Amino acid sequence: MKKIFLISGKRKCGKDFISERLLNRLADRALIVRISEPIKKEWANKLQLDIQAMLSDGPYKEQYRRDMIVWSDEVRRRDYGFFCRAAMKQAPVDEVDYVIVSDVRRKNDIRWFRETYGPQMVQTLRLTSLPETRKARGWQFTVGVDDEPSECDLDDSSFDYVLANDKDDQSGEQLIDQIMAMLQIS
Numbered sequence: 001m002k003k004i005f006l007i008s009g010k011r012k013c014g015k016d017f018i019s020e021r022l023l024n025r026l027a028d029r030a031l032i033v034r035i036s037e038p039i040k041k042e043w044a045n046k047l048q049l050d051i052q053a054m055l056s057d058g059p060y061k062e063q064y065r066r067d068m069i070v071w072s073d074e075v076r077r078r079d080y081g082f083f084c085r086a087a088m089k090q091a092p093v094d095e096v097d098y099v100i101v102s103d104v105r106r107k108n109d110i111r112w113f114r115e116t117y118g119p120q121m122v123q124t125l126r127l128t129s130l131p132e133t134r135k136a137r138g139w140q141f142t143v144g145v146d147d148e149p150s151e152c153d154l155d156d157s158s159f160d161y162v163l164a165n166d167k168d169d170q171s172g173e174q175l176i177d178q179i180m181a182m183l184q185i186s
């Protein structure tokens with residue numbers, strides 16, 4: 001593993017979109033890690049929910065999102081690296097050059113990666129999109145979600161790179177060219 005890219009941004013800023021397209025470009029040199037996966041799995045086990053429904057974008061997702069945030073905050077209070085560690089453990093990260101973490105939401109996530117792998121190995125990329133762009137992608141301000149630390153904790157942080165993702169670019173080719181240059185990936 002040469003580098004770990006920590007991607008953050010508010011809901012509907014394109015974290016998944018860009019991570020998937022970056023992965024397509026890097027192919028077997030990279031993989032995507034989602035911190036939310038062990039959270040969803042543990043929460044689903046806890047409540048014995050249908051895990052596939054939770055991982056999809058179906059109606060389960062929003063319904064359980066708030067409760068899950070409260071519970072995962074409790075786990076994090078005891079061990080701030082718990083979910084980051086679990087997510088990295090689940091993936092064959094030693095088999096690739098680049099790990100793309102597509103859903104970084106908290107200062108403590110970034111702290112855990114830097115402490116665990118060393119600051120040289122970790123690069124942070126913040127995606128931004130205007131509220132009107134996010135709305136056009138289906139975002140609606142939701143009390144209890146958009147005003148919670150999971151959305152706001154990184155608002156006052158600084159990042160290695162910031163990229164505005166407002167232009168419609170279905171293929172993502174231009175954006176990925178920009179990111180590859182920014183992150184100095186050849």
Ligand SMILES: Nc1ncnc2c1ncn2[C@@H]1O[C@H](COP(=O)(O)OP(=O)(O)OP(=O)(O)O)[C@@H](O)[C@H]1O
Binds near residue numbers: 010014137167
């Ligand atoms: N540059 C772009 N061009 C075209 N469509 C885009 C672009 N960026 C994002 N989208 C679309 O916007 C929607 C939201 O993007 P995505 O799911 O990646 O956001 P997110 O930040 O991962 O959101 P969440 O935090 O809610 O999971 C998706 O349908 C995605 O295909």
